[in-house]
Amino acid sequence: MLLFTCEERKSTVSVPSAGASPAGREEIAAARRMHELITRSLLVQAIFVASRLRIPDLLAGAARTAEELAAATGAQPAALHRLLRALTGLEVVTVEGDRFALTSLGRSLCAGPHSAAESAIFMGTPAVWSAWGALGDAVLDGQAAFEHAHGMGLFGYLAAHPDEMAAFQALMSAQSRLQIPAVLAACDFTQARTIVDVGGGQGALLTALLAANPAARGVLFDRPDVVAGSGPVLAPVASRCEVVPGDFFRTVPAGADTYLLKLVLHDWDDARAARILRNIRDAIIPGGRLVIIEAVMPPGNEYHHAKFLDVNMLVLSEGGRERTEEEYRMLLDEAGFTLTRVVLTAAPLSVVEAVSR
DSSP, rough: OOOOOOOOTTSSSOOOOGGGHHHHHHHHHHHHHHHHHHEEEEHHHHHHHHHTTTTTHHHHSSOOHHHHHHHHTOOOOHHHHHEEEHHHHHEEEEEETTTTOOHHHTTTTSSTTSHHHHHHHTSSHHHHHHHHHHHHHHHHHHHHHHHHHHHHHHHHHHHHHHHHHHHHHHHHHHHHHHHHHHHHOOOOOOOEEEEEEOTTTTTTTHHHHHHHHOOOOEEEEEHHHHTOOOOHOOOOOOOGGEEEEEOOTTTOSSSSSSEEEEOOGBBHHHHHHHHHHHHHHHHHHHEEEEEEEEEEOSSSSOOOHHHHHHHHHHSSOOOOOOHHHHHHHHHHHHTTTTEEEEEEEESSSSEEEEEEE
């Protein structure tokens, strides 16, 4: 199936819409815009492939030809040239003569603490790409598109595919590095004595919080297979941090004054999200503080990252979704918490704070 965009080339061809009515010209312009949107959305796979081949890292030092890049990656030179040429239209690379060079946007895909490469690598895996292809099935029956595509949920699939699990964990850590400064700027932890990071992955956020608050202690809590790789991440604060493996659907470490949930609740439907919150309510001290970091869904028609994440949850998660402030208020109230404030951070995330009753 050929997808194309319609471009006006007034110097060489006549413009079919010239004699159309104003309404007709508007319809034609809208159709052209939609063709462009559809085509460019498919070209995102070009970014995924370039990231997987580490093309940005190979171009970081100097411009190179497609043949040179093919020799370094094992790609077919002519096919790689076509890929790189498409990336010029996405402003990832530029070309002068036969040599390709990175743009500032393309440099964001190079390895480093603020790299976007991990996002491109994981979202471009065949498992995720094929799951997005099953979005229509998910819309029809409400079941995760990933389950339609693979016959199991995302986390079960990752547990059975170590390479994809490693890519997922790399993505989570990379996102945390980008989000942590915004969270620290929006949320004060100076009064916290013990911070329990529930579902905290390998501890990137908890490490940053403890580094910024030297009087606090921390507990990293997540599945055994996840926290097993936390040692190098937690090394700077290891003397003040305990690692506890477990299942937050059953119980969480008890007795702390501050509990943290970052991008956890959006993975689950309301019933399972409420179970996590009730387990924290049973564990937290009276009047303790719960800090939830999520993309809170705003009202209105403008684009917001939460709107993309909400559909991403429909594709990848087992009933997960993004929620409005009022939906968080109701969920927290049923679990024994009172929502105190919602703070929008510089990242496309909000800090939802609550206290136990």
